[in-house]
Amino acid sequence: MAFSAKTRKFLVAFLISGWSIALIYSALRAHPPKFPLKAKRLYHDNRLLMGTFWQVSSPNKQASGIVFSEASSIEQLLSKYIPASEISRLNRLGKLKVSADTFYIIKKSLEFYRQTQGAFDITVAPLVDLWGFTGQNFQKPGADKIRAVLELVGSDKIILHEKDNVVEFKLPGMKIDLGAIAKGFALDCAVKKLKENNIASCLINAGGQVYALGDNFGQSWKIAIQGARKPEITGILKLKNKSASTSGDYQQYFLRGNKRYGHILNPKTGYPAESGISSVTVIADSALEADALSTSVFVLGKEKAKALAMKFNNLEIKITE
Ligand code: ADP
Ligand code: MG
DSSP: OOEEEEEETTEEEEEOTTSSEEEEEESSOSSOOSSOSSOOOOEEEEEEETTEEEEEEESSTTHHHHHHHHHHHHHHHHOTTSTTSHHHHHHHHSEEEOOHHHHHHHHHHHHHHHHTTTSSOGGGHHHHHHTTTTTTOOOOOOHHHHHHHHTTOOGGGEEEEGGGTEEEESSTTOOOOOTTTHHHHHHHHHHHHHHHTTOOOEEEEETTEEEEESOBTTBOEEEEEEOSSSSSEEEEEEESSEEEEEEESSSSEEEETTEEEESOBOTTTSSBOOSSOSEEEEEESSHHHHHHHHHHHHHHOHHHHHHHHHTSTTOEEEEEO
């Protein structure tokens, strides 16, 4: 759900309630001409996709249609909530020949699994179900149940048959969940499609994860970061051809007593990650990398995040404890 507010004459603010990033960007140039011959305007459009609210702003009217159609095809392929998706079928069958896109994203997920020493793990799906995050029927499972389900967790139990794009699980009952990476992948695919259509300027906000393509009439796109627990703006990012992804425990969580149980799980313990971070924003060249790594840093914590950042080019990590 989103609302927008006109804060100043030339300032448009989108504050996404339910997500921790707000977008603010200048709609005009810093020094607008006194008598502009041609209005420099942005077209805005919104759509609900991949379980979240997508907002597109671009000087090109066609941009939003291209973005939404690309994100929608990726959702049909990868969503665990769509019974006919390749991921749902793979989860039911335990072995499936998949499309090149699905194979690619599972392969990338296994790379992140290795690079994060298992903090990023798409095989957390049975745990996500057990804690009730899939159907919003939250529960705190017993330690014995968690131990049993942990047997099914571990991306080293996924076999990739490169020659024919077949994905196979080693154990019956295993499942995968691309919730921490699919949105990033969809953003990258959408940006690729925009470029193929010669669209060089566009800001996409997919429920708090953004990609800023090119610039906004000569200025960098300006993205405001909202506090994890309070709605105040805590910082402004200037982005050009970069993505920023935020992960935290303030959006999807449930409370038992005074304790908060968030939707990002530690695949080693089977419990929601408790690394001392309340929110992390990762800025990277690709949205897929920003998405996967913001989830990973949330599991790993501040110290291990520093070592992780060294493994990637042009990575910026902003942590709120
Ligand atoms: P958001 O969905 O808010 O963008 P993330 O990108 O951090 O948040 O993804 C969180 C989702 O990823 C969870 O809802 C769950 O489906 C899945 N997930 C939870 N823990 C992990 C993990 N350790 N590794 C990979 N995926 C995870
Ligand atoms: Mg993520």
